[in-house]
Amino acid sequence: MQPGNKYGLHRVIEPKGVLPQPANKIDNNMDILYDNEILIDVQTLNVDSASFTQIKEQSGGDHDKIREIMLDNVAKQGKHRNPVTGSGGMLLGTVEKIGSALEGKIDLKPGDKIATLVSLSLTPLRIDKIKEIRDDIDQVDIDGKAILFESGIYAKIPTNIPESVVLSALDVAGAPAQTAKLVKPGDTVLIIGAGGKSGVLCAYEARKRAGVTGTVIGMCHSQRSTDRLKALGFCDHVFSGDATQPVEVLKKMEELTGGEMADITINNVNIPDTEMTSILCTKDTGLVYFFSMATSFTKAALGAEGVGSDVTMIIGNGYTKDHAEITLAILEESKELMDLFLKLYSN
């Protein structure tokens, strides 16, 4: 076997010298395995929410058209990076082969079922067939193969939770794990998009970390997600609103916090133009954590400057130490959340 680069540079075709994520085209020939690669027999793609929302919009929801767009993405790039959102997702599969340089050095063996925790936007992928599209949960079953690089992270799939539930939870593992690190006792926390998948996990962690002296406020869009979040009981206040309309949301937050606003705002919505709402609802000295891949860097930077706010704004990092463990532990801890995830994400 030929030696490979830790970051997968050996698979980059164009442009030369860049890493696999920004590359326009990477090598998805799976007949040759480099010595530090893991070959995966892919079962399911869990497409990133911003990406799948865009694909659904472009296709008008038509499955044949979705199939065509996804196959075209992979044919052009050797990976499933959405050309509009730049984002990817993750995958579930079975270890087929382990490169000679990794054998015995990692806790995997052929036959193990794993989820990759690096983005599809940098993962060499070949799709032989798209078998089923579950567009309500952003999952697509395929026949195909993928490569995990030496620097790539993964999680073994526990056997006591259905696979599609594990995959759904791990897809957003960064958000609740970052929430756990950021929120301190007594904080007022606003979660925008709190009724969605990552939102409910963040709401649980925010409640746990802010504690009895803290205030957790959940904002949702649809009536359905508002009702769902209320029923979970993690939040002190739950309200419906449109995160692209800062002026109205600001008024609501002024009411709920007596004009104090949030110490920490966590933005989980996967639509554009929610930066200003996040900034204005947060204290001047507070912190906004943007987990949404639809966040615009310049809109956030110039937005805060434009209203003279000294808020700290963090780019959501999908990875943080032990994020898979933290996220799966939430499902073990909370019967309400496990029931919800079983209802929404088991297939």
Place this chain on the structure above:
Amino acid sequence: MQPGNKYGLHRVIEPKGVLPQPANKIDNNMDILYDNEILIDVQTLNVDSASFTQIKEQSGGDHDKIREIMLDNVAKQGKHRNPVTGSGGMLLGTVEKIGSALEGKIDLKPGDKIATLVSLSLTPLRIDKIKEIRDDIDQVDIDGKAILFESGIYAKIPTNIPESVVLSALDVAGAPAQTAKLVKPGDTVLIIGAGGKSGVLCAYEARKRAGVTGTVIGMCHSQRSTDRLKALGFCDHVFSGDATQPVEVLKKMEELTGGEMADITINNVNIPDTEMTSILCTKDTGLVYFFSMATSFTKAALGAEGVGSDVTMIIGNGYTKDHAEITLAILEESKELMDLFLKLYSN
């Protein structure tokens, strides 16, 4: 006078209900002044570096074409927001009129010379004539008027420093002020784009804050900026490199830090595709501060995840408390920097 909204909502034409920054079109009719607005007789626009670089590229450097692009931006939007980069800049002018609701409540009177510290991307602007383009320092002299909203921030121009120098320094005031807040004694700090305008100010602050036990590393692109930074003497190490090529820069940083990498990386370069270099050169537990308006949110977020780095990434906020004071104080403190700014930015 009619009452205006604090954030300038009353000037938004399209789409309705959004704030002036994301709006596609705002009202730049200066014949009507709202009661909480300040009318400014504009003398100079200091276009944001990412924006002006883009305009120069699009025009091929031709001044007539630059003029045309800038007039077109303002004609279409009522403000000078660059449609490609989304960024603006700031302006220098004289207070012409103060709305009745603000009179006596602020420390300004007609005739005061001020710089606006909010972005041009949200400032109502009318350009009557473009008089001079100084494309080496991103400044354009015009005849025209602008409006400062009640929430807008500004700085009075000191009389002991040339105006164009003050404007150049205030344009990037956020960067050195944030550096002052972030860097702690003993830190290893990497500044990418350290030979540019904001870079040298950040290098000065980083040296001051990291102290004798810290290490300040400056990376520059051109030989000229490398020599300039070396001559200033703020950095322990200065080297030339291409920030879009993470692999090479990574090697150099491994050498300089004995494989430890930086605690804090400050990115000041105004070109795309420098996210990975920033991430890989920073410790897993470190912090990257993106001041560059050319930063892509998704490239940063997915880049860190892709290599399994737990780094904290901050969106550069152009405003932070007292940033104008901090930045002008640097020029008063450092004779080397004052001399450099006088040489580069006085007209």
